[in-house]
Amino acid sequence: MNFDLSQEHELIRQTVREFAEREIKPVAQELDEKAEFSPALTKRMGELGLFGMYLPEKYGGQGLDTLSYIIAVEELARVDGSQAATLAAHNSLGIGPLYYFGTEEQKKELLPKLCTGEALWSFGLTEPGAGSDSRGSKTTAEKVGDEWVINGSKIFITNGASDLNIGCTVQAVSANTDGKKQFTTIIVGSQTPGFKRMSMHNKMMWRASDTAELFFDDCRVPAENTLGKVGEGSKIMLTTLDAGRLSIAAMGLGAAQGAYELALAYALERKQFGQPIAKFQINAFKLADMAMKIELARNLLYKACWLKDEGRPFGMESAMAKLYCSEIAREVADEAVQIHGGYGLMKDYAVERFYRDQRLLQIGEGTSEIQRLVISRFIGC
């Protein structure tokens, strides 16, 4: 058994960390406060080759493995959840389904631009009435001649409405026979008539990432915009979410690491009763627990990535990693605020942003409850 990362993985970590520290950290608080999505940072991520990292070079990617990509998300999340969200959503949900299920023609047309950082793609699954119960989708796609006519709406769609967004993969009910729904996934360009995109405001977390509401009103696209086969929508969704869980897990791990480092540095510096508060056993043990949880989370997540890269089943491990990493992100961020005391409640201290940003992770891309359901089915309950 060998737990060492390769020299290349270490270099990727060092590189993304340098980028995050140097270019994201100085602006993270301001972007968060203004709830401003940054096209400039998105473009920089494209220049560094973070979008489509795991795609072959012929589609504009870098040909790297899953672990490389996960380390990149982790390192961004260690500094800022919003930018990590832009990267994770675009890679896993935007690019992922197009790459795994697109025709050669669709891939050649879309993927190279989606790797540049100048164009983003979103994945339209969640609806106002269909969250955990994704089969409750009401958005329909009706075949009229050689076109799909789409009607309905989607909500909480990351990267869905900024100026950089050029389209969405939409999950729609394409047939409904005796209450048995058939799902089809369809590619919709952002400029298609009848497709309206609106940014959602007043979020508690990921305030510098773009979250959208999408509306389809007799939105017509050619039948060849079908992604995969007609009726394959559920499979595409489940496969996409399996891989997407790894990147949400990476966000949890990164957020926990970032919050822990802030807490440790603060505890070593802050003095009360004549000594650094890290010297009080109650705080030292908190920090020890944080370090242990992060170590466990990292091992679990990296193992799930390894399974995926080996071409082995990884569905259960990715659900476990998503669940564990997101839950420890909450625990660690919560204790990190506690260690900061009153200062932890102030926006001048980054730990306040970590505390808010982690809260999505137990909800997005399958709630903690749904992850437990997934795991329980794998173990035969």
Added chain:
Amino acid sequence: MKILILIGNVPDTTTKVKFNADRTAFDASGVQWIINPWDELALTRAMELKETSGGAVEAVVVANVGRAETEATLRKALAIGADKAIRIDADPKEAGYVASQLATIAAGYDLIMAGIEAADYNGNAVGGMLAEMLGMNSVSAVSGIQIENGQLKINREIDGGSQVVGLPMPLVAIVQKGIAKEPRIPAMRGIMMARSKPLEVVQPIDAAPMTNMVTFEMPPAKAACKMIAEDQAKDLIHLLRDEAKVL
């Protein structure tokens, strides 16, 4: 033209420095190693020169003296864009020894750049020694390099101002802050390409060290800070004049 960049493998600048028990060697356990920041700036400038020279710069090569574990640092230099790396397989004992080793591979380059100091022992010596051994000209405190009509135009920082000098090649430039704006962050493509770029390992020659390390001392701990109440300016004057003797 060909450019050679001398790469130091140094502890990350946030490393907590420790020494062995008899204080004759740096304790390297748990240390994260990086490219010496001044060398990284030199490499960044070399890449800029290569990209804007319209083919005049044919190759940028990086070299260091170090054991196999320093290859990660060289791979990073390759990821940033260097075409080739050379590692001389020896412990970088001290400046004279390191310069002697580098002299065996450094002939034939038109421009050699070395960082003005190293973030580890702060020797500020290898570049000058190497120039002397190779019989090349050298310029220190270089904060800018341009190539103009086959010559080098070099900015130097001097007391109270700066100086621009024109120099023929070959040349050893000992570079400092300002040579490049910021060290370049490698792109993922660069990291992928670094895999297949040549990293040549060269055996060292016998060279007697010119110095030997006697002992290291840590700087004295900071004295306690004296706080003076805001309405007690007199006390402050007294402390500055009579105790610190700076007034």
